[in-house]
Structure formats: C-alpha cells, structure tokens
Amino acid sequence: TSKSFLSLPLQAKMSRPVQARRLEGVDKNIWVEFVKLAATYSKVNLGQGFPDFPAPDFLREAFTRALSGENHMLHQYTRAFGHPPLVKVLAQLFGKLLGRDLDPMTNVMVTVGAYQALFCCFQAFVDEGDEVIIIEPFFDCYESMVKMAGGTPVFIPLRLKAPKDGKLMSSADWQLDPAELASKFSERTKAIVLNSPNNPLGKVFSRGELELIADLCVKHDVLCISDEVYEWLVYDGKEHIRIASLQGMWDRTVIIGSAGKTFSVTGWKVGWTVGPDRLLQHLRTVHQNSVYHCATIAQEAVAQGFQRELMLYGKPDSYFVQLSKELQQKRDWLVQSLEAVGMKPIVPEGTYFLVADISEFKSDVPDVPSSDEPYDNRFAKWMVKNKGLAAIPLSAFYSKAHKNNYNNFIRFCFAKEEATLKAANEILQKWKKEKTSS
Amino acid sequence: VEFTKVAADPSIVNLGQGLPDISPPSYVKEELAKVAAVDRLNQYTRGFGHPSLVKALSQVYEGVCGRKIDPLTDILVTVGAYGSLFSTIQALIEEGDEVIIIEPFYDCYEPMVKMAGAKPVFIPLRCKNDGNSASSADWVLDPAELANKFNSKTKAIILNTPHNPIGKVFTREELQVIADLCIKHDTLCISDEVYEWLVYKGNKHVKIATLPGMWERTITIGSAGKTYSVTGWKLGWSIGPKNLIKHLQVVHQNTLYTCPTPLQEALAQALWIDSKRMDDPDCYFYSLSRELESKRDRMAQLLREAGLKPVVPDGGYFMIVDVSTLNVDLSDVDEEQPYDYKFVKWMITSKKLSAIPLSAFCGPETKKQFEKYIRFCFIKKDSTLDAAEVILKNWNKQTV
Numbered sequence: 143t144s145k146s147f148l149s150l151p152l153q154a155k156m157s158r159p160v161q162a163r164r165l166e167g168v169d170k171n172i173w174v175e176f177v178k179l180a181a182t183y184s185k186v187n188l189g190q191g192f193p194d195f196p197a198p199d200f201l202r203e204a205f206t207r208a209l210s211g212e213n214h215m216l217h218q219y220t221r222a223f224g225h226p227p228l229v230k231v232l233a234q235l236f237g238k239l240l241g242r243d244l245d246p247m248t249n250v251m252v253t254v255g256a257y258q259a260l261f262c263c264f265q266a267f268v269d270e271g272d273e274v275i276i277i278e279p280f281f282d283c284y285e286s287m288v289k290m291a292g293g294t295p296v297f298i299p300l301r302l303k304a305p306k307d308g309k310l311m312s313s314a315d316w317q318l319d320p321a322e323l324a325s326k327f328s329e330r331t332k333a334i335v336l337n338s339p340n341n342p343l344g345k346v347f348s349r350g351e352l353e354l355i356a357d358l359c360v361k362h363d364v365l366c367i368s369d370e371v372y373e374w375l376v377y378d379g380k381e382h383i384r385i386a387s388l389q390g391m392w393d394r395t396v397i398i399g400s401a402g403k404t405f406s407v408t409g410w411k412v413g414w415t416v417g418p419d420r421l422l423q424h425l426r427t428v429h430q431n432s433v434y435h436c437a438t439i440a441q442e443a444v445a446q447g448f449q450r451e452l453m454l455y456g457k458p459d460s461y462f463v464q465l466s467k468e469l470q471q472k473r474d475w476l477v478q479s480l481e482a483v484g485m486k487p488i489v490p491e492g493t494y495f496l497v498a499d500i501s502e503f504k505s506d507v508p509d510v511p512s513s514d515e516p517y518d519n520r521f522a523k524w525m526v527k528n529k530g531l532a533a534i535p536l537s538a539f540y541s542k543a544h545k546n547n548y549n550n551f552i553r554f555c556f557a558k559e560e561a562t563l564k565a566a567n568e569i570l571q572k573w574k575k576e577k578t579s580s
Numbered sequence: 581v582e583f584t585k586v587a588a589d590p591s592i593v594n595l596g597q598g599l600p601d602i603s604p605p606s607y608v609k610e611e612l613a614k615v616a617a618v619d620r621l622n623q624y625t626r627g628f629g630h631p632s633l634v635k636a637l638s639q640v641y642e643g644v645c646g647r648k649i650d651p652l653t654d655i656l657v658t659v660g661a662y663g664s665l666f667s668t669i670q671a672l673i674e675e676g677d678e679v680i681i682i683e684p685f686y687d688c689y690e691p692m693v694k695m696a697g698a699k700p701v702f703i704p705l706r707c708k709n710d711g712n713s714a715s716s717a718d719w720v721l722d723p724a725e726l727a728n729k730f731n732s733k734t735k736a737i738i739l740n741t742p743h744n745p746i747g748k749v750f751t752r753e754e755l756q757v758i759a760d761l762c763i764k765h766d767t768l769c770i771s772d773e774v775y776e777w778l779v780y781k782g783n784k785h786v787k788i789a790t791l792p793g794m795w796e797r798t799i800t801i802g803s804a805g806k807t808y809s810v811t812g813w814k815l816g817w818s819i820g821p822k823n824l825i826k827h828l829q830v831v832h833q834n835t836l837y838t839c840p841t842p843l844q845e846a847l848a849q850a851l852w853i854d855s856k857r858m859d860d861p862d863c864y865f866y867s868l869s870r871e872l873e874s875k876r877d878r879m880a881q882l883l884r885e886a887g888l889k890p891v892v893p894d895g896g897y898f899m900i901v902d903v904s905t906l907n908v909d910l911s912d913v914d915e916e917q918p919y920d921y922k923f924v925k926w927m928i929t930s931k932k933l934s935a936i937p938l939s940a941f942c943g944p945e946t947k948k949q950f951e952k953y954i955r956f957c958f959i960k961k962d963s964t965l966d967a968a969e970v971i972l973k974n975w976n977k978q979t980v
Contacts, residue, residue, distance in 0.1 A: 160768070161827040162674035162696065171833045174627060192623040205616045205842075214603040218812045254659050258836040286834050409623045409841030431691050432666045433659045437840055438812035439612075 168286035172538040179523060185530035186566045191341070191495060192408040193557040198461050201405050204446035208439050216438050223426055224252030224414070225441035231448040236397070236416045238455075240387050248419040251426060252436050256371045256400040256413035259425075261287055262432075263333075263367045263396055263415070266424035268293035272332035277318065279539035279548075281341050281369065297541045298326050300345065302548075310477070311488040311499075313345040320354055327358050333365040334358075336385060339372040342497055342539050342553040344490020346376055352385045360390040365421070371400035371413075372493040374462040377470040380491050386417070393418050396425070401444045405461065406557070410440040469494055469556070472563060476556045479567040483574040494557035497536055501550045506577070517549040525552075531569045593967045596924075596934040598744070598898065600809040600959040602871075605864055607853060608808050612846035621842050628829050629657030629817070630844035636851035637802075637817055643858060645790050653822040656829055657839050661774045661803035661816035664828075666692055667835070668770050668799045668818060671827035673698045677735035682721065684941035684950060686744050686772065693738075702943040703729050705746065713902070716748040716893045723757050730761050736768035737761075739788060742775040745900050745941055745955040747893020749783045752791075759791045768824075769794065774803035774816070775896040777865040780873045783894040789820070796821050799828070804847050808864065809959070813843045872897055872959060879958045879965065886972040897959035900938060904952040918951040927954075933971045 173190065180189045187194075196202075208216050223229070226246070233246035244250065253259040260283060268274055270292035276284050278299040288295045300316035336355060338347040347355075359366050368385050376382045386395040396417040402408035415425055447461075454460040473489070476496055480487045484502035500521060507524045509517055518535035526532045536551035556563065603609075615621050625631070634651035642649050649655065658664040665688060673679060675697035681689050683704040693700045703726055705719040713719065739758060741750040750758075762769050771788050779785045789798040799820040805811035818828050857863045876892065879899055883890040889902035903923055910922040920937035928934045938953035958965070 160672055160824065161830075162670065162672060164674065165671065165827060165830050168834050169830045173837070174833065177626070190624065194620075194623075196619040197622045202616055202622075206613060209609060209613050209616065214609070215601065216812060217604050217609070217810045218599050218601075219597070220812060254836045254839075261835045283834065283837070290834050407622045409621060409625060411836070411838065411840045431688065431695055432663070432835065433814075434662045434688070435660065435812075435814055437659075437814045437843060440840060440842075 164290050164292070166289075168290050171286075172282055172534070176522075176532070176534060176538075179526050180532040183526045183530060184532035186562060186569060187532045188554040188556065188558065188562075188566055189526075189532035189534050191555045191557070192402075193406045193494075194562055195406070195557070195559050197405060197407045198447075200450055200461070201407065201443060201447045204443040205439065207446075208442045216442055218438065219435050220438040220441065222430055222435050223247070224250060224436070225438060225445065227445035228252060228412075228414075228441045228448070231445050231452060232399075232414055232416065235448060235452055235455075238452075240384060240392070240416075242392065244416070245419070248422060249416060251415045251422055251429060252441060253413045253415060253429065254433055254436050255402060255411040256369065256398045257283065257411075258429075258433060259396075259398045259413045259415045260284070260367070260369065262425040262428040263398070264288055264291045264293070265428045265432075266421075267333055267365055267367075269332075271330060273328060273330045274332060275326050275334040275364075276541075277334075277336070277340075278541065278544060279340075279342055279536060280335070281337060282538055284335050285541060293332065294330075295541065296326050296331070297544065298323055299544065299547070300340075300343065310481070311486065313340070313343045313488055313490045313492075314348075315488070316343055316345055318351065318354070323354065324358060327362045327364065329362075331362055331364050333367055335367045335369065337369040338385075339370075339376060339382065339490075339492030341372065341493055342495050342534070342536060343488065344493045344495055344497070346380050346382060346491040347385075349383050352383055352388060356385060356388040356391050359394060364394070366391065366395040367398070368395055369398045371398065371403045373399065374404055375466050375469055375494055376492040377466065377473060378491065382492070393420070396421055401440075401447075405444065405447050406465070407440075407444075410444070412436065412440050412444050472556045472558065472560075475563055476554060476566075479563070479570065480554075483570040485570070488551075494555055496554045496556055497551050498554065499550050500552055503573070503577070504550065516545045518552055522552050529569055529573055531566060591932060592928060593933045593964060593971060595956040595958070595960065595964075595968060596936045598957050598959070599811060600897075601964055602809055602959060602961050604809045605850075608810060608846070608850045611849040612842065614849075615842045615845045618845075621845050623841065624838055625841040625844060627833055627838045628652070629655055629839070630841060630848065633657060633844045633848040633851070636848045636855060637819070640851055640855045640858075641819055643855070645787060647790075647795065649819060650822065654819060654825055656818045656825055656832055657844060658816045658818060658832065659836060659839055660805060660814040661772065661801045662688060663814075663836075664799075664801040664816045664818040665689070665770070665772065667828040667831045668801070669693060669696050670831045670835075672768060672799075672824070673735055676733065678731070678733045679735060680726075680729050680737040681943070682737075682739070682743075683943055683946050684745055684938055685738070685943075686740060687941055689738050690943065698735065699733075700943065701729050701734070702946065704942075704946050704949060705743075705748065713889075713891045716743070716746045716891055716895075718891070719746050719748050721754065721757070726757065727761060730765045730767065732765075734765055734767050736770050738770045738772065740772040741788075742773075742778060742785065742893075742895025744775065744896055745898045745936070745938060746891065747896040747898055747900075749779055749785060749895040750788075752786045755786055755788045755791060759788060759794050762797060763793045767797070769798040771798055771800045773800055774806040776802065777807055778869045778872060778897055779895040780869065780876065780893075785895065797824075799824060808847075808850060809868070813847065815839060815843055815847055875958045875960070875965060879956065879968075882965075882969050882972045883956075886975040891953075897957060899956050899958060900953045901935075901956060902952055903954055918947050920951045920954050924954055931971050931975065933968060 229246035233244040237244040268291040401412035486499035516537035677698040804815040
C-alpha cells in the first residue's frame with residue numbers, strides 16, 4: 143500500500159527501524175569510551191596500546207623519500223591486494239621464517255591494519271551456525287566480529303595457576319586446561335582464534351600449548367586465525383613459535399601481522415595476512431568488496447622498512463632486536479614501580495602490555511554490589527578521573543558472562559618514553575603515600 | 581580487477597581505470613611531508629575520524645549544505661568512498677531489503693548490496709534521442725518506471741551524481757522526482773557524490789540531502805581521492821544525520837576501527853586551505869574542473885575525428901563512447917562475451933589503447949542495451965592524451 147505522505151507536514155524522519163540486525167550486540171565499544179576518557183582526564187596515558195616514542199628514523203625517512211620522489215603515482219591506487227614491493231618482501235620474510243616458498247600474489251594480502259585482516263577472516267569463514275573458539279582474556283573485537291558475521295563465540299579461559307611462594311605472577315602461569323579445551327570443539331566449530339603473544343596478558347604460548355591446539359584443529363578440521371601482531375615483542379630469550387609451522391597447520395591457518403606494532407607506527411594502519419591460497423582467495427573476495435585498496439604511500443615505506451630488517455635479520459642493529467630489548471627494560475622498570483607501591487604485576491613474556499592486581503587500592507573505590515558494571519571498570523574510570531592515570535580494566539577483555547571472573551586487574555601499556563613511565567611512577571608513589579597517611 | 585591487470589602493460593595508453601596520472605596539487609603533497617615529521621601523527625587517532633579532519637569537513641560542507649553539521653556525530657571518515665559505501669550498506673541494509681540501483685552503475689554497488697543479503701533492483705538510464713546521444717544530459721530516468729520500482733521492501737536507492745560512467749549531473753528537478761519517492765515510500769538515499777567538484781560549465785551539482793525532507797534519510801558520500809587527485813590516499817567520508825551515522829560508526833568500529841592518521845591530518849590541512857577560498861576561482865575545487873573541461877573537450881574532438889560517437893559528460897572524469905559506428909566485426913571471436921568486452925580487448929591488442937566496457941557497469945538484463953559503449957577516463961596528463969591522439973588519428977589508416 144502506498145502512503146501519501148506528501149499531504150502531511152513533511153515526513154522527514156525515517157519511521158521504521160533503520161539499522162541492520164547484524165549490528166545487534168556489537169554497538170558497544172570499550173575503546174570509544176576509554177579513549178575519550180583518556181583524552182579528557184589523563185595526565186599519563188598507559189591505556190590504549192600505542193607507543194608515545196617516535197617511530198624509527200629509517201621508517202620515517204622511507205616515508206619522506208617516497209613523498210619527495212619524482213614518482214607522484216605513489217599518490218594513486220596501487221594493487222588492491224597489496225603494493226607489489228610490500229607483498230614481495232613479506233613473502234620473502236615469512237617464507238624464511240616458515241621455511242616455505244611463498245608467492246607474494248597468492249599467499250599474502252595487505253589490509254588496513256591487523257584489525258581489517260581480522261574482519262576479512264571472520265567475514266570470509268564464519269557463517270550463521272558456526273562456532274568460533276575464543277581464548278579469554280581476548281582482544282575485544284574478536285567477539286563482536288564473530289557476532290557480526292552471524293557466528294557464535296565459544297569462550298575458554300586461561301586459568302591462573304598460583305605462582306610459587308614469593309615469586310611474582312608471570313603470564314606463563316595463565317594456562318589452558320587441555321580437557322576443557324577439547325570439550326569446546328564440536329562439529330559446529332569453524333575456527334579458533336589464537337593470539338600469541340597475547341593481549342592483554344602478554345602470554346607467549348609454548349610449543350606444547352600450540353601443539354595441543356594444533357592437534358585439536360587437525361582432529362576436528364578447524365581453521366586457525368592466528369593473531370601474531372606482537373610477534374617481535376618477546377622477552378627473556380623466549381621464542382615466538384608460529385602455529386602455522388606445526389604439523390598439519392599451514393593449510394588451515396591464516397597468520398595476521400601488523401606494521402603498527404612491528405615498526406611503532408600504529409597510525410599508519412598497515413597490516414597483512416599470510417596463508418595458503420585456498421584460504422586467502424576468500425579474504426581477497428571480502429577485501430575487494432569492502433575496502434578494495436589500501437593507501438599506497440605507507441605501504442611503500444613499510445616495504446622499505448622490511449627490506450632493511452630482512453638484511454639485518456638477527457643482527458644487533460635490527461629494529462626487531464633493539465625494540466624488544468628496549469621494551470624489556472621498560473617492562474622491568476614498570477614491574478618494579480608497581481611492586482613498590484603494592485600493585486601486583488603479572489610479568490608478561492611478550493607484548494607491550496602488563497596486567498596488575500590492584501586489590502591493595504580497592505579501599506579508594508568502594509564496590510557497589512548492586513551495580514552491573516564490573517569493579518575494575520569503575521576503578522579504571524575513577525583512577526583516570528582522580529589520579530590522571532589511564533589504564534584499561536581487564537574485564538574489557540572478557541565476554542559478558544565472565545566479566546566478573548577477575549575483578550581486580552587492570553592493564554597498563556609500557557611502550558612509553560622514560561619520562562612517561564617516571565611520571566606514572568610519581569602518581570603511584572603519591573597515591574600510596576596518601577593511603578598510608580590516611 | 582580483471583582490466584587493471586591487462587592495462588598494466590606500459591606500452592598501452594591507459595584510459596581505462598579511473599586513475600589520475602596528473603600530479604596532485606603541490607600544497608597537498610607538502611602537507612603530507614610536514615605531517616611525517618610529527619611523532620604523535622604516526623599513532624592511532626580518533627576512530628570515527630581525526631578531529632582536525634572532521635572539523636574541516638564540517639566547515640566545508642556546512643557552507644555547501646547551508647546547515648549545521650556536527651563533526652563528531654554527523655561525519656564518519658572511511659577508507660575511501662568505497663569504505664563509506666560498505667559501511668553504509670552494512671549498517672542499514674539486510675536480508676529482505678530491496679535496494680534500487682540506477683544503471684549503468686559503479687560496479688561495487690551490486691556485490692555490496694548482495695553481500696548484505698539484500699536484493700538489487702535495477703532501473704536503467706535511457707537515452708532520450710532514440711539512441712543518438714551527444715551529451716550525458718540525454719540520459720534520463722523514466723519517472724513512471726522509477727516509481728514502479730519502489731515498494732514496501734525498498735530500503736534504499738543508490739544515487740550517483742555526477743554519474744560514473746556516463747558523467748550525468750542530475751538536475752534539481754530529476755532529484756526532486758527521486759526525493760518525492762523516497763519520502764512517499766519512507767526510503768533511504770545513499771548519495772555517492774565523489775565527483776561533486778567536477779562539474780562543467782552550465783551545470784550545477786545539487787545535493788539531494790538539501791532538498792526538503794531529505795537530510796534525515798540521506799547519507800552523502802565524498803572522496804579525498806577524487807577531490808584532490810590522490811586516489812592512493814584512500815580517504816572518504818559519509819555525512820548525514822546523527823541517527824543514521826551512528827550505525828555506520830558501529831560498522832566502522834567493527835571492521836577497521838580507525839583510518840591512517842598522517843593522511844587524515846594532511847587532508848585536513850588541504851581542506852582548510854581550500855575552505856578559506858571557496859569564493860575564489862583559484863580554489864582547487866574549481867580549478868581542477870576547469871583543467872578537466874579542456875581535457876574533456878579535446879578528448880571528445882579526437883574521438884569524433886576517429887569516427888566514434890562520444891557522449892560528452894556534464895561532470896566527472898569519464899566519457900562513454902558509442903563504438904558501433906566503426907562496425908568492427910568481432911563475430912569470429914567466439915567467446916560468450918558482450919560486444920564491448922570483445923571490442924576493448926581488440927582495441928588493447930591492435931590499437932594499444934585501453935578503456936572499460938560499459939556492460940561491466942550493468943545488471944544482467946541491461947547488458948545488451950549498453951554493449952555498444954566503452955568508457956574512457958580523461959583525467960590524464962597532456963603526454964598521455966597526446967599518445968591517445970596519435971592512436972586515434974591513425975585509427976582509420978590501419979586495416980581492421
């Protein structure tokens with residue numbers, strides 16, 4: 143039936159529900175809220191994960207060179223699935239790391255940050271009725287992306303095993319229960335998301351743990367979406383092992399990486415996927431129907447950055463080597479700083495995040511049992527507003543059902559200048575003094 | 581994707597893909613160079629759009645639209661206009677919906693609508709003068725035919741003005757016909773206006789969102805790539821009412837979260853420069869279209885001299901050409917392909933000139949109607965057009 147609106151006072155607004163149902167349950171986003179809070183209140187921002195030190199000179203020089211060159215065609219579209227020099231060097235590097243011959247055209251695809259790589263994976267592989275296993279705590283977008291694709295997230299927690307007396311907690315103390323993990327796999331399981339090194343805990347999965355996951359993937363014919371953005375940030379001589387290199391895994395794994403995390407340029411939004419053509423072809427389909435091309439200049443500069451790193455691989459001058467050494471020192475510094483004031487850090491084996499137990503400081507932020515809001519959320523908000531120190535509550539990294547499982551932890555980012563970490567320390571010291579004297 | 585590969589051969593004069601080979605204005609390149617030196621601009625910025633960029637966009641478009649535009653709630657910055665189309669369609673379109681698409685259409689509209697689970701409903705632009713078209717203005721929608729396409733399932737219509745590939749600039753009267761139907765049927769309008777600054781003498785770009793009753797139901801999409809000849813920056817934007825844009829923002833935060841910072845900052849600076857001189861003819865928004873108008877006229881002339889029939893566009897940087905006048909016999913090329921595909925392949929191989937076949941821009945029912953046309957892109961530097969001139973002047977000297 144056609145309605146005659148023209149005779150009514152101009153019916154401007156859309157009168158029926160306008161948004162698609164795929165947006166149900168994915169509209170809330172912790173970062174939108176906490177980035178705003180940090181921007182408004184924080185004097186020291188250890189919240190969102192980005193470095194406040196400069197990007198390496200060689201990379202900024204590559205960017206400037208690309209701009210000043212005769213070739214103004216770098217301001218125009220490049221190849222949709224990845225700028226040729228970049229996919230070429232990624233294929234070389236990852237081929238070397240995986241011990242495989244990789245084709246830059248079919249085994250590599252460039253994306254707008256690792257975030258868009260994740261999006262392409264979920265859209266390409268997950269359908270209504272599919273289950274996707276997510277290990278908690280997890281980078282929050284996994285859950286909403288699975289839901290937006292119509293899939294069902296199935297959660298399994300890393301469980302904290304109490305450390306030996308007197309020792310600090312380590313991210314290695316957080317482990318999967320093998321029987322519990324096995325029980326999560328069903329005939330509806332399409333994929334498992336692995337994030338190693340893990341954000342927020344900093345856990346670096348061991349070979350044994352990866353083999354456990356790999357065996358189940360092979361047994362149940364499940365895909366593995368392997369988010370390895372922090373692959374170069376591993377400490378204490380630990381090794382980052384790529385699950386795709388394990389028996390039976392190359393053919394069922396998509397590896398995701400990030401220039402933002404690799405080269406400390408989160409604002410460039412250059413990421414990539416590496417995997418077999420039979421999987422990447424579907425990522426290409428999603429990509430060409432959503433974003434199509436990624437910006438050219440940043441890809442050109444990142445390609446040059448990788449060419450340098452390939453030449454310096456394993457040598458002391460390698461940025462990968464230097465960055466992880468530098469961050470390990472910052473990690474140790476923050477660990478000491480937190481310990482000194484009574485916050486109990488979980489020492490991370492990798493990434494630039496550290497989770498700490500804030501139980502000693504709970505008296506400042508009374509619990510409100512009737513509230514829906516997880517305690518650590520309230521704590522983090524109070525802390526940024528009243529102490530000017532921004533951090534992220536651990537519950538942000540848990541599914542709704544499990545948000546109250548670990549109530550007393552917050553996550554700090556330590557990819558910060560010495561001055562920033564010192565300033566954070568001063569805030570914490572002052573806070574502790576105020577508590578002791580009150 | 582298919583035609584980009586073929587035309588990558590440097591011996592071929594590439595007038596196919598919509599890619600400028602002219603340089604972006606120098607101040608645009610300079611702004612990006614300046615930005616590279618600022619540390620914090622290499623890190624994440626605000627997800628829905630870098631603050632200085634959304635402010636600059638609201639400044640430019642408040643002037644153009646004559647209404648207040650809130651930079652934080654009424655704008656979303658995306659990865660190219662392509663990203664805006666995707667975010668809009670994913671946010672507002674789903675299974676059970678129908679979406680009206682005007683043919684010929686920019687080829688991504690159909691797969692994006694399908695990916696959202698909805699049904700594309702096509703309506704062709706029809707040539708007024710019995711197939712003899714000299715201008716893009718000859719191509720019009722039949723109002724009765726259009727009205728018939730709307731029903732209770734129609735969620736949106738996608739409008740593209742200035743139009744790719746024909747170059748049509750929809751008049752206010754034509755937009756009013758569409759607006760009336762949108763209001764009558766309570767439909768959304770997705771208005772792809774990436775070529776908004778490229779309108780030639782005698783024509784005016786009208787924003788359908790400025791028509792009465794339309795702001796609340798329209799998403800208007802723009803592109804830095806087309807505005808500043810920087811397609812490789814991949815920055816675009818969606819502008820609309822808060823209650824629609826908020827859904828696009830939800831899609832954005834679940835797909836790529838944030839766009840590159842340095843490019844957004846440089847774009848913001850360039851927009852400030854031009855927004856301050858919108859009353860000045862030297863503003864790049866106007867100077868680029870003057871530059872392109874002479875290239876358009878040159879291209880049209882060369883094509884006519886070669887015996888082809890160009891459809892002179894009122895806007896955009898594409899021109900469609902009727903190649904049937906040449907009577908090139910390709911019936912022995914025994915592929916199932918439409919005539920224009922075969923023609924383009926023949927033209928690439930034998931004339932070393934590339935274009936895009938128009939049936940690439942049509943739904944299945946209309947391919948026959950448009951298969952005598954191919955599309956040329958004329959946002960090319962003089963030496964490229966010179967090379968095209970040589971080919972076109974020698975066209976008839978070779979045996980077919």
